[in-house]
Amino acid sequence: MSLKRFICYGGQIILTVAEHHSAIVPWQFVSQKTGATLKYVGLTKEEVPDIDQLKSLLSNKTKIVVVHHVSNVLGSMLPIEEIVTWSNKVGAKVLVDACQSVPHMAVDVQKLGADFLVASSHKMCGPTGVGFLHSKFEILSSMEPFLGGGEMIADVFQDRSTYAEPPSRFEAGTPAIGEAIGLGAAIDYLSHIGMDQIHEYEKELATYLYETLNSVPNVRIYGPSPSQTGHRAPLCSFNVENVHPTDIAEILDLQHGVAVRSGHHCAQILHRTLGINASARASLHFYNTKEEVDVFIHALKDTIDFLTSQH
Structure with missing residues (x-):
């Protein structure tokens, strides 16, 4: 059984409007090939995906639920364990x-x-160009490969082939060996620091970023505040009134050496839902500091002053 066969005509695929394009476009392909329908969960007034709506959409027609753990725009976190429990009750995969x-x-x-x-x-x-998929072995064993080639077969005959056990059956051709080794080294590096330690430090950093950015006049931050959810990822997507986010990003880079991203962040549906075309996003990791946040805020204020003085 492949996923395409599992998601048959009349089936439903549930997503949220806050998904990254990489978690939407493949399911549009599946929908077009199978006749399944896509159902999108909207946002609450706190600008987080509406979990109550997700729960209400679940039915015996639901075949798979596609959700983010943490939003790359809103900084919010979804209750995955609850979503899995609800979805499994109607026979849906997550x-x-x-x-x-x-x-x-x-x-x-x-x-x-x-x-x-x-x-x-x-x-x-x-390194870039590599990632991982974790799944239950029994599910992978029931699925057919989607690419053909070397390394993914058990035996090849003139008219048919048999396939290797997972994960090999899904890794046709020469794998990205160097990238995979690099990913392993990165995992060892993060594990040596300690993921719990990284998380606790970043929670503090995320709150500091949100509060200092929120204190800048005419700035609108998207997503919930740390006080609303108790946890917010160390990123803030924002806009400044009457200033284009791309102008902000370019001036911060060219004049201050501060790197933020501008655009739709591969989340156009979410931006349309928020009523905007683009936003700027400041993102932090464990290697950043509060002092760097202060540098960003100071540079942002100078940038806003510069851009608004041109009007």
């Missing part, structure tokens, strides 16, 4: 995008219980 959580906190995949969990290397201080 795929978790953990790209924004695995590098920043201890993630117990057994405890979460998701059927699939994915993360990327470059978010974990590792």
Whole structure:
């Protein structure tokens, strides 16, 4: 059984409007090929995905639920264990995008219980072009390979082939050996520091970033405050009234040597839901400090003054 066969005509795929494009576009492909329908969970007034709405959408038609663990725009965190419990009751699988959580906190995949969990290397201080998929062995064993080639077969005959056990059956061709070794080294590096230690430090850093940025006049931060959720990822997506986020990012870079990202952050549906085309995003990791946040805030104020004085 492949996922495409599992998600048949009349089935439903549930996502949230806050998903990264990489967690939306593949399911649009699946929907087009199978006739399944896509259902999107909206936001609450606190600008987090509406978990009550997600729960209400679940039915025996639901085949898979695709959700992020931590949002790359809102900085919010979803209750994955609860979502898995609700989804399993109606026979639905759960795929978790953990790209924004695995590098920043201890993630117990057994405890979460998701059927699939994915993360990327470059978010974990590792090389680009590689990541990982964690899944239950019995599910992978029931699925057909989606690529053909070397390394993924058991035996090849003139008219048919048999496939290797997972994970080999899904890794046709020569693997990204160097990248995988680099990812392993990055995991060892993060583990040596301690994921719990990284998480506690970043929680403090995230609150400091939010509070200092929120004190800047005419700044609008998207997503919940740390006090609303008790946890917020160390990032802030924001806009400044009457100033384009790309202008902010360019001036911060060119004049102050401060790097932020501007654009839709591969989350156009979310930005449309928020009523904006783009935002600027300041992101932190364990190697950043409060002093660097202060440098960013000072540079941002200078940048806003410069840009607004041009009007």
